[in-house]
Amino acid sequence: MCGIVGYTGHLQAAPILLDGLSKLEYRGYDSAGLAVRNGEKKTEIVKAKGRLKSLAEKTDNGNALIGTCGIGHTRWATHGGVNDTNAHPHQVGKVTLVHNGIIENYGLLKERLAAKGYTFQSETDTEVLVKLIDSCYTGDPLRALQQALAKVRGSYALAVLFRDYPDTI
Numbered sequence: 377m378c379g380i381v382g383y384t385g386h387l388q389a390a391p392i393l394l395d396g397l398s399k400l401e402y403r404g405y406d407s408a409g410l411a412v413r414n415g416e417k418k419t420e421i422v423k424a425k426g427r428l429k430s431l432a433e434k435t436d437n438g439n440a441l442i443g444t445c446g447i448g449h450t451r452w453a454t455h456g457g458v459n460d461t462n463a464h465p466h467q468v469g470k471v472t473l474v475h476n477g478i479i480e481n482y483g484l485l486k487e488r489l490a491a492k493g494y495t496f497q498s499e500t501d502t503e504v505l506v507k508l509i510d511s512c513y514t515g516d517p518l519r520a521l522q523q524a525l526a527k528v529r530g531s532y533a534l535a536v537l538f539r540d541y542p543d544t545i
């Protein structure tokens with residue numbers, strides 16, 4: 377079982393996200409990652425296979441990631457091996473996502489998205505989900521989520537960042 381945390385506020389997000397993930401370590405995981413909004417446009421993503429300690433080392437305990445809004449994830453792989461490519465967050469276009477659980481019909485959704493021109497780098501059901509949300513997004517996050525999730529079968533929890541909404545998870 378993986379873990380999801382989010383923070384938006386006035387403090388630097390990454391150290392708080394790492395602290396939150398450390399409280400979820402007992403649930404078990406094989407890799408971890410953070411996405412933090414750095415200003416209006418940029419969402420910085422850092423991932424690390426293995427212990428949370430590696431993610432903390434890569435980010436100077438979170439201090440290297442500037443920004444006050446972000447999401448964090450500890451992964452327990454169900455679809456695809458344990459590596460940085462498959463680790464969350466996953467991002468496409470304006471959408472960045474972490475996901476807990478399983479998208480049962482990801483194969484069919486992947487075929488449909490590939491027919492629309494999407495390509496896939498990871499082996500995860502999660503990458504299918506973020507691309508499905510991107511394909512539904514025309515500026516209204518809730519509408520995109522409703523449309524995308526209406527097509528999804530499975531059991532899941534998500535935290536999502538949309539580039540057009542810098543302080544919102």
Ligand code: GLU
Pocket residue numbers: 377378379450451452453454455456462475476477478479500501502
């Ligand atoms: N199914 C997703 C994956 O394999 C999420 C697994 C989880 O809940 O950590 O990446």
